[in-house]
Ligand SMILES: O=C[C@H](O)[C@H](O)COP(=O)(O)O
């Protein structure tokens with residue numbers, strides 16, 4: 001049985017419009033090099049329980065406040081999960097975690113969670129998986145991902161061309177980076193897009209084209225791709241079109257071999273590159289939640305533990321962010337010294 005989707009215009013509150021606009025500008029300035037801080041996207045692999053997600057955000061806010069001068073911290077509030085084969089698809093599609101797939105309730109639950117995170121002043125990152133549902137969430141998101149499983153998908157590239165925030169395209173699951181660079185070029189161009197309009201009817205239009213897309217190195221089946229040689233090679237791929245190419249590196253997924261305990265090691269390698277003056281690394285992603293590890297989603301999950309990929313605990317995340325902040329301060333010194341030497 002098919003059901004009617006709610007009108008996205010009626011679901012949006014509009015309360016955070018101006019704040020989200022400023023957050024997007026902050027992210028854009030970091031990606032362009034105008035702001036020398038590091039973008040840090042931290043949070044659980046998936047948000048499965050609004051209460052524990054908000055507790056996590058409270059803890060992350062405290063840590064972020066300590067590093068305001070060096071890091072721009074954005075909370076990863078992922079309410080959609082693209083699965084390799086089968087699995088829980090996220091709060092948006094299955095809010096009761098029971099396979100009931102009550103999308104109507106999911107839209108309300110996911111929306112209420114994002115509003116609550118925004119109410120707390122924390123910028124929000126999300127992955128866009130189902131293009132038709134993007135309009136229920138996008139107004140609250142300041143950084144978006146198109147993931148490894150959808151980076152080659154024309155509908156996702158078209159969606160990215162219409163989204164009003166910086167979008168990171170991840171390298172493909174096998175490690176191939178070129179498809180993400182292709183996606184950036186594709187999304188930069190205006191093209192037909194499809195959505196549910198403010199009057200609730202299906203609509204098409206021509207997108208503006210997104211000039212704030214970028215690459216996210218997440219490693220893959222071929223191994224990690226966070227090392228200096230990978231970063232340099234990826235920046236070279238971007239150089240023909242950009243004078244100051246930048247990218248984000250994900251400490252998790254293929255870069256951690258899906259073992260969360262490796263994330264601090266990956267972050268340390270990135271901190272070393274940043275300390276040495278690497279200005280091409282604009283951002284870092286960390287999968288982190290209240291408690292360490294992961295658990296099956298059924299029966300009722302323990303509070304604050306991921307039900308998808310394993311995460312670092314907040315306690316383990318704190319020193320990782322402190323190390324990245326110190327690396328940014330050192331990069332600042334290196335860049336200033338080289339500027340003085342050049343004059
Ligand atoms: O980031 C989360 C997962 O890696 C992604 O959703 C795929 O998960 P799966 O391989 O367990 O399906």
Ligand SMILES: C=C(OP(=O)(O)O)C(=O)O
Pocket residue numbers: 045078082127146147148149170218253
């Ligand atoms: C699915 C994710 O990542 P990737 O696309 O890199 O697998 C994710 O970050 O949740």
